[in-house]
Amino acid sequence: MARVEFDNVTKVFEDTSGPIVAVEELDLDIPDGEFVVLVGPSGCGKSTTLRMLAGLETITDGEIRLDGERINDRSPKERDIAMVFQSYALYPHKTVRQNMAYGLKLSSDLDDEEIDRRVEEAARMMGIEDLLDKKPGSLSGGQQQRVATGRAIVREPAVFLFDEPLSNLDAKLRKHMRTELSRIHSELGITTIYVTHDQEEAMTMADRIAILDNGELQQVGSPKEVYYRPANVFVADFIGSPSMNFFDVDLQHDGAGSPALVGNGFTYEVSDELTELLDASETEFVLGVRPENVRIAEDAPTGKSISATVDVVEVVGSDNFVYLDVSGRECRVRTSSEIEPEEGETVTLTFDESDLHLFDRNSERAAVHGHSRADHEAQKTIAKEAEA
Ligand code: ATP
Numbered sequence: 001m002a003r004v005e006f007d008n009v010t011k012v013f014e015d016t017s018g019p020i021v022a023v024e025e026l027d028l029d030i031p032d033g034e035f036v037v038l039v040g041p042s043g044c045g046k047s048t049t050l051r052m053l054a055g056l057e058t059i060t061d062g063e064i065r066l067d068g069e070r071i072n073d074r075s076p077k078e079r080d081i082a083m084v085f086q087s088y089a090l091y092p093h094k095t096v097r098q099n100m101a102y103g104l105k106l107s108s109d110l111d112d113e114e115i116d117r118r119v120e121e122a123a124r125m126m127g128i129e130d131l132l133d134k135k136p137g138s139l140s141g142g143q144q145q146r147v148a149t150g151r152a153i154v155r156e157p158a159v160f161l162f163d164e165p166l167s168n169l170d171a172k173l174r175k176h177m178r179t180e181l182s183r184i185h186s187e188l189g190i191t192t193i194y195v196t197h198d199q200e201e202a203m204t205m206a207d208r209i210a211i212l213d214n215g216e217l218q219q220v221g222s223p224k225e226v227y228y229r230p231a232n233v234f235v236a237d238f239i240g241s242p243s244m245n246f247f248d249v250d251l252q253h254d255g256a257g258s259p260a261l262v263g264n265g266f267t268y269e270v271s272d273e274l275t276e277l278l279d280a281s282e283t284e285f286v287l288g289v290r291p292e293n294v295r296i297a298e299d300a301p302t303g304k305s306i307s308a309t310v311d312v313v314e315v316v317g318s319d320n321f322v323y324l325d326v327s328g329r330e331c332r333v334r335t336s337s338e339i340e341p342e343e344g345e346t347v348t349l350t351f352d353e354s355d356l357h358l359f360d361r362n363s364e365r366a367a368v369h370g371h372s373r374a375d376h377e378a379q380k381t382i383a384k385e386a387e388a
Contacts, residue, residue, distance in 0.1 A: 002067045002080075002158035002191055004030040004053065009062035011048050011215075022048040024215040025062070030208075032067075035185050035192045036220075039202040040212035040238070046195040049212070050161050053193065054083050066158065077107055082152035083161040086168060088144045090136040090151075096123075097132040100151045107155075115154075122153040125184060142173045149181070153188070160185075162194040166201070178205055199239050203227070211235050228371065233286055233364040236357060242291045242321060242332045248361065249287045251275065258303065261287055261358075265327025269303035270353055277368045284361040291332040293355035296322065296339055300350035306331075308349050310341045324349070 011023040023045040030036050038046045051057040053064055055076035063070050071079055082103075090099050100119045104110055110118075123129045126146040136144055145165060152160060162181070166174045182205050185192050196202055202209045203223045210220040211234075219231040230236035236244045249268075253259035258269040268287070300306075308324035308331055320340055322333045324347070331349065341347050356370040 003032045003065075004028075004159060004191060004193065005063075005065040005068075006049070006053075007063040007065065009049075009052065009064060010060050011045070011052060011057065012060045021215050023052070023212075026217055028210055028217065028220060030191060030193065032191055033189045035182070035194065035205060035207045037194045037196060037202040037206035037209050038212060039196055039199055039209055040218075042197060044212040045215040046197070046212060047163055050083070050163055050193060050195050053079075053159070054081050054161055055079050056083075080158040081161060082155045082157035082159075083163065084148050084152050084165045086164040088136075088148040088168075090144060090147060092136055095133050095135055096128065096139075096147050096150075099136065099147060100132075100154050103151060104154055118154040118156070119150075122150040125153060125187065126150040126180075141168050142177065145169060145177060146180075149184070153184070157190065160190050160192040162192065164196055165194075166196075174201075181205065200241060203239070209239075211238060213238075229366070229369055230288075230357065231366055233288070233359050236288050236359070236366075240290055242334065244288045244290050244357070245294070245331050247287045247326070247329060249285050249358075251278070251283045251285060260303070261285070263287065263327075264329065266306040267303070268306065268356075270356075271373065274353060274368065274370065274373050277372055278358070279367070282360060282367060285367060286359040286361050286364065288357035288359060289351050289355060291321070291334040294331065294333045294349050294351045296333060296335060296341060296347050297350050298348065300348045304350050304353075306349040308347055310343050310345045310347060313340055313343060315340070 006026045006028040009023060009026040013020040013022055026049065038049060040046055048057060052059050055074060059072050064072055066079065094102065097119055100122060101115050104115050123132055126149055128143065128146045128150060131139060131143060136147065166177050169177060178201060194205060206223055208220055208222055209226050211218045211226065213234050219226055219235045226235055226239050230239060247263040249261040249263040251259060252262050253275065259272065259275045261268045261270060306326060308326045310322060310324050312323040314321040318337060320335050320337055322335060322341065324331045324333060333349065354370040358367045359365060360367050
């Protein structure tokens with residue numbers, strides 16, 4: 001088991017069209033035993049990060065440490081890291097047992113009896129005991145995935161790396177394997193770094209999620225942190241499905257009534273307490289609100305109602321996804337299945353102040369999260385009680 005540190009790590013590929021910065025100044029400290037998911041869109045540098053750690057790619061700048069020791073120049077074999085690929089990479093002419101044992105035979109001086117014991121133990125964990133004498137060609141995708149994971153387990157490595165391991169499986173099996181891999185992780189407690197472009201996979205499996213865009217780390221935090229406190233517009237947009245709604249708004253406060261966020265075709269009043277948490281000189285924001293936090297409501301409170309026209313209603317079973325037009329901008333709403341407005345109908349939308357997010361329109365960085373007001377007030381109360 002091991003702690004993994006990326007210290008200011010950069011990877012530049014020299015391409016015929018010029019240099020490509022795949023990973024830029026990455027700082028990430030992963031404590032022993034943690035399950036970290038690297039997530040981000042195609043080409044953001046996830047696989048390169050993993051491959052640098054495994055020793056399959058050189059590092060242009062910075063340092064990678066395993067338990068405090070620099071490993072930049074160690075060969076993959078000297079790193080005690082096992083990697084599971086999307087392609088499974090099994091030997092077609094070897095049996096499952098031979099596939100699982102092969103790496104150990106090459107890289108260790110364990111005797112056959114110990115290797116057999118480890119293979120059978122890993123096969124039991126992965127539920128593939130009955131497949132040990134079969135060849136990969138006769139196995140389903142899900143079974144091959146189990147063998148590939150089992151082969152990594154027998155090595156008892158310090159770190160597990162998974163590069164999109166479930167991408168080739170159908171949706172149902174993928175969900176099942178997520179649970180299986182999470183179970184294996186809690187059983188073994190081995191530091192795990194898992195790459196996916198699927199934010200739902202990241203949210204359900206990770207202790208912490210690291211979100212990358214364009215080679216740069218955007219935020220690292222628990223699934224709750226990145227969902228409730230996205231650091232910027234990119235993270236807010238990437239995490240959550242359907243993704244967050246965004247509207248350009250100006251904060252207006254003429255001193256008389258409540259301060260208000262004024263967007264194209266709507267005005268949404270906010271509390272003084274919320275605006276006090278903002279930088280006084282800032283007035284241009286992007287308002288973000290998640291589809292699950294917007295309500296279609298007849299009785300929306302005055303000052304907090306937004307008029308919208310229904311474009312499309314998607315029935316997905318337990319929920320309905322409603323796509324609406326707010327003065328030319330799309331707004332997505334996730335409602336319970338009983339609420340099914342007519343297409344073309346004009347409805348009123350509302351949401352609670354505690355569910356909004358404001359981002360600085362220039363930097364796109366988070367300026368305030370609506371629930372921070374409640375957190376702030378709770379902190380003030382705690383501080384007062386502590387004084388008293
Ligand atoms: P995906 O989800 O599509 O696998 P990714 O997030 O894993 O993407 P990487 O494969 O790490 O992204 O690639 C990051 C960037 O580096 C991309 O722009 C890619 O084109 C580039 N890149 C990766 N490998 C090489 C290479 N061997 N030579 C040149 N450029 C490369």
